[in-house]
Amino acid sequence: MRFVGCWDVVRRDVVRRGEKVTHRRGRGQRSALPRGEKRTLRVLASEAKRPLADVVAGRLGLAIVDARTLCDAGSVWLDGRRQRDASRALRVGQRVVVHLPAAPPNPASLADRRDARGGGFELAWRDAQLAVVVKPAGLPSIPPREGGPSLAGGLRGRFGDAATLLHRLDREASGLLLVSLGDPESRERLARQVREHRLERGYLAIATGILAAGEADDERLIDQPIAARRGQAVVAKGPGSKAARTRIRVLARGAERSLLAVELDTGRLHQIRAHLAHLGHPLLGDARYGGPEAPRLALHAHRLGVAHPSTGERLEIHSPLPAALRQLLPRAYGERR
Missing domain, CATH: 3.30.2350.10 (Pseudouridine synthase)
Known part of the structure; x- marks a missing residue:
């Protein structure tokens, strides 16, 4: 499981572009951002010693093969010099510039x-x-x-x-x-x-409290069965319960809340809400599962990947975080800028 595109989609400088749709040919290949752009990145402490292609793929939401192709094509510059070595280990603070090729326009008029x-x-x-x-x-x-x-x-x-x-x-x-x-x-x-x-579905969520780090790179698997009872999901084992697996990645922590990227291995009733409440970290605005008051439920399905039924072409569509939820981010998100 790999989290794609979640980091940049919530950023203000991408919100306007997030409504565009990008697609590319090749089954199973991912492409998360509008193309025909120059993107500039600064290597974070958490990315030190990681290969160049891994960082480009993770930050721009690309398949690793696409990131390596960009390096090989000479479209990636490191500290002002063209860098074709996709495996080059990075240092904190280095400047990476990626030139993305153009893509066809959105067919929705x-x-x-x-x-x-x-x-x-x-x-x-x-x-x-x-x-x-x-x-x-x-x-x-x-x-x-x-x-x-x-x-x-x-x-x-x-x-x-x-x-x-x-x-x-x-x-x-x-x-x-x-x-x-x-x-x-x-x-x-x-x-x-x-x-x-x-069908690939990625979510952005804001949970209460400071979530602990997972086993690697702040990722964590919640593997707890869920039963539906009177229109509500309950984490429980036994008759009527079904396997439920939720994968979360902590993007930022602060102000007694955590910004999360979430992906589902299964699709149960209120799965994300019930799993996070079970951990003691209900979503903001989720009174049903014990969350604090907020303008709305802090859950947004921001990414969808699907194979086209006629061509098999892989489409990946993104939607930026709505304004009502962006207002909840400044302190929680600012610590990782």
């Missing part, structure tokens, strides 16, 4: 985006087969029992009855969701990726 906002959601990506949309906090993914608006209803209103929402987010959370727009065969290919846990 401006008109598409305006229409989507009228339906209560934002459109991050769209072609004839699929769409990736950004659900706002407070909007349920599917129609609630009591009636009212939902993302699924807005999708049908915008794209017609063929629009099928393939997975969900909690009402209180925000972020990226995959929608099928094509024929039944295309829809089944996308749905199979969801069922087989091949």
